[in-house]
Amino acid sequence: GKIILGDQLMERSVIGIDLEDRGYQFGDGVYEVIRVYEGKLFTMKEHIGRLYQSAKKIKITIPLAPEQMMDLVEKLVAENKVYDGSVYMQVTRGAAPRTHMFPTPESKTKPVFTAYTNEVARPGNLMKHGVKAVTAEDIRWLRCDIKSLNLLPNVLAKQEAAEAGCYEAILHRSGTVTEGSSSNVYIVNRGEVRTHPANHFILNGITRQELQKLCIENSIPFVERAFTLEDLFQADEVFITSTTSEIMPIVEIDGKTVGNGTPGQMVRMLQTLFEQRII
Numbered sequence: 001g002k003i004i005l006g007d008q009l010m011e012r013s014v015i016g017i018d019l020e021d022r023g024y025q026f027g028d029g030v031y032e033v034i035r036v037y038e039g040k041l042f043t044m045k046e047h048i049g050r051l052y053q054s055a056k057k058i059k060i061t062i063p064l065a066p067e068q069m070m071d072l073v074e075k076l077v078a079e080n081k082v083y084d085g086s087v088y089m090q091v092t093r094g095a096a097p098r099t100h101m102f103p104t105p106e107s108k109t110k111p112v113f114t115a116y117t118n119e120v121a122r123p124g125n126l127m128k129h130g131v132k133a134v135t136a137e138d139i140r141w142l143r144c145d146i147k148s149l150n151l152l153p154n155v156l157a158k159q160e161a162a163e164a165g166c167y168e169a170i171l172h173r174s175g176t177v178t179e180g181s182s183s184n185v186y187i188v189n190r191g192e193v194r195t196h197p198a199n200h201f202i203l204n205g206i207t208r209q210e211l212q213k214l215c216i217e218n219s220i221p222f223v224e225r226a227f228t229l230e231d232l233f234q235a236d237e238v239f240i241t242s243t244t245s246e247i248m249p250i251v252e253i254d255g256k257t258v259g260n261g262t263p264g265q266m267v268r269m270l271q272t273l274f275e276q277r278i279i
């Protein structure tokens, strides 16, 4: 299929990435994943908005207007005839002789924007039955609000989960639950949905923001207050959200059953409400 490099669609096979691209050498860049449902981009504006915010926080100026980027991404999805899938997009600080400090303006280094599409089915079966998780220490830096390419701690946590036969790693800082390795985490007690506040300890997920709206619209208490591992293990229900996992029930954590071991009433209701938003 086609990909985007800079401001153009081109064949994937023709593009070359410079060995000294700073994304490749330093993880010096930011990214987004956007879902495509039945050929339509879901919350594209929000994702592209966050991409510009993340870039700004690390002092990258994207050499493209947001409207132009949205246009290009829509063209890409149409051209590749994506039905149920996703778009991966990233911006790096560009290619320059390797040295930690930013390239000087004189070097005329330009940030590199790339994007490509994937066909991915919705995780219907997993959403219906729920998945298992492990807990892991959150060893990331203190700017988790930036969707940066530096994902090594996330990769290591997800691998721990995978090796334990689990779907996600729930991260905590000395007992305070932050988020998942690639998702946001929620507990449900007495009809109240609770999650970590959107500060520098977590990525404010676009799915999280959609869920928040959905709770408000349906008079479901949505509480942004951090909780502990103890709260996690005692919760009536636990679930995670992300672009690719949508609203995913967690039915077992570190080998211990959550609730009665099946997706709870609240998470099933939220899934139904979310479903109405996306199609």
Ligand code: PDD
Pocket: 033, 154, 179, 180, 181, 182, 183, 184, 202, 203, 204, 205, 206, 207, 208, 241, 242, 243, 244
């Ligand atoms: N991950 N927290 C982290 C650390 C994430 O990496 C993600 C998304 C989320 C959820 O954000 P959103 O609802 O906007 O997808 C929370 C993407 C999907 C990924 O890296 O593949």
